[in-house]
Amino acid sequence: MICETAMTDIDTEARRYRTLFISDVHLGSKAAKTDFLLDFLRLHDADTIILVGDIVDGWRLKRTWYWPQPCNDVVQKLLRKARKGTRIIYIPGNHDEFMRDFPGVHFGGIEVANRHIHEAGDGRKYLVLHGDEFDVVVRNARVLAYLGDWAYDTAIAINVVLSAVRRRLGLPYWSFSAWAKLQVKHAVNFIGEFQKVVADEARRSGVDGVICGHIHHAVIDQMDDIRYINTGDWVESCTAVAEHQDGTMELITWRQLASLPAPRTDVALVPVADLLREREAA
C-alpha cells in the first residue's frame, strides 16, 4: 500500500484537480514562459480548466508576428485536454479582446464567456473575470467613491463602450501597464485598490469570492466576506490556482524546470516592469 501511494507521487504522474485557473500567459510575446507552462500542463490535470484572460497577446501579434512552436504546443495541449473530456472555459482579457466578440461560441471544445460563475466543491460561488474593466474605476477610485454607485456603474459602462470603439478603430486598449509605469511608486497601493474594487463587484454580484488575473500579482486573500483570488501570470511568476475536490483553493508557483533559476515572486512590481521593458524593446 505504501508503495502504491509513493508511486502516485512521482513527478511524471499528472496531479488531478477539480479546477485549474490560469491567466496572463501572453502567448505571442517573447516574455511568455511557455516552457514552464507546458511543463505545468503536462503534470497537472483537472475536470475543468478556466483560462482567465490574456492567454494570447493580440496587441503584440498585431505589431510583429511572433509565434514559435511552443505557442502551438500550449494550444495543442489544451485542445488535447478538451478532447479527453476536460471542460475548458476561455474568458478573454484586454490583450485577447478580439475573443470578446464571441461569447457563447465553442471552438475545438473550448467555450468562450466574458464572465463565469464558478461553483466550487464546497458550494462557494466565485465570479470569474479577467479584471481589466476595473482599470478605469481604480484610476478614479476616490472620485467615484465620492460620487457613488451610479458613477461607478457609468464609469464601467463607458470603459466597456470606449474599449469596443477603440477596438473597432484598431486602437489598442488603454494601457494599464503604461499607466502603472507612471504610477510605479504607488503600484502597491494600486494592487490594494484593484483588490478592493474587484471584491466590491463580487459583493454586488452576490457571490462568495472572485477569481481574476490582469495585474500579474497572484494571491489568495480574504477581503472581509469576499475571497479574492488572483491567478498571477506566466510572464514572470509562473503561477496558477488549483481547486481541490473539496473546494480548497491552492496557489501554485511552478518552478519545475530545475535548470532555470526560480522565478521571483516576492516583488510585486517585477512582472509589470519587465513586461514594459520587453514591450519597449520590441
Ligand SMILES: [Mn+2]
Ligand atoms: Mn490584462
